[in-house]
Amino acid sequence: MNILELTGVVFGAALLAGLIGSLTGLGGGLILTPLLTLVLGVDIHYAIGAALVSVIATSCGAASAYVKEGFSNIRLGMFMEVATTTGALIGASLALRVSTGAIAELFGAVLLYSAAASLWPRARSAATESADAAAMSLELDSSYPTATGIAGYHVHHILGGTSVMLVAGMLSGLLGIGSGAFKVIAFDKVMRVPFKVSTTTSNFMIGVTAAASVGLYLRRGYIDPGLGMPVVLGVLCGSFLGARMLPGMKTSVLRHVFAAVIAVLAIEMIFRGLKGTV
């Protein structure tokens, strides 16, 4: 395959990655990594570099719309970034000392469980629940646009949410991923914020988490401009498209897309763990 053909194929896959990433709060690495390594025969090191670039592009492209429209909760995002960036730093340091294969398998197993859990309905809707004292003092409660106008919501279980975010950050440092899946789960299941706020606030955050580890990969020579170019351009087109679709989409549809996507991610992580290509 010549460079022109490769650029075209990678651009197409990146467009899909950006579209799905902007709708689900994930970074798109789960689509690009297997395509590059399994289909195109690209070495895993280059694929990791391209996936990190994809995470940052999805995040900046989608969040530029979501922040302006009032979907992303920027205070909540910035507060949780303390946990994710610290976790990423710890994870990157641990990566040299632990078996990442076993971690990938464990991560895959947790994701499989989460895929099922994300389809379970909530016992009560978040808007009717009482406020959390910690969330109040951190000014995290906010509002977001819905089909019937602006709706307020409370943020719950700050401590539990922060702990899951710390783990999400560690996973991204250990495995070289954006770990948007864990961020969405922490927001949705632990802190109980509305689903669209969960995915869009995750979108807002993943760029910073990825930026925390990208410097290391740049110095190691993982970031290839020939692969990065179609990835950035494709992902940006896809994420702008996704950001236009999200406001009109039903939350139940988004939940199903999210569950399907993280189920695929789970299988991919288990596979990569077994093959030792983490």
Added chain:
Amino acid sequence: MRHFESTLSDRRLEVIIGNLLRAGVVIAATVTSIGGLIYLAHSGKFLAHYRVFQGEPADLRHVKGVLSESSSGDGPGIMQLGLLLLIATPVARVAFSLAALAVQRDRLYVVVTLVVLGVLTFSMAGGQL
């Protein structure tokens, strides 16, 4: 509950952050496209070589080398400059938030953002725990 004035300036903060991110990606995409056109015109017909990991040439691994490569009109150098601009965008967003929160006199979030910026700078400079 936040009082009215501060909610209003939060809304403005959101619009400014959104515009900042948009500007960052548009600039990065433009630079990457220019480099991409030069690269494809020169090397589009050659075989792709990603099967074995060799790592990037030394000049494409740090900011100074990328700047000198791109200023001489080298396709890969300009594309890499575009990627660096993209990577800088979320960092610029955190730095801008810090300034905006300082203007709002929001001490708690100034500290929060300072910690994030500190960890980011530490790890980008190659620091490990």
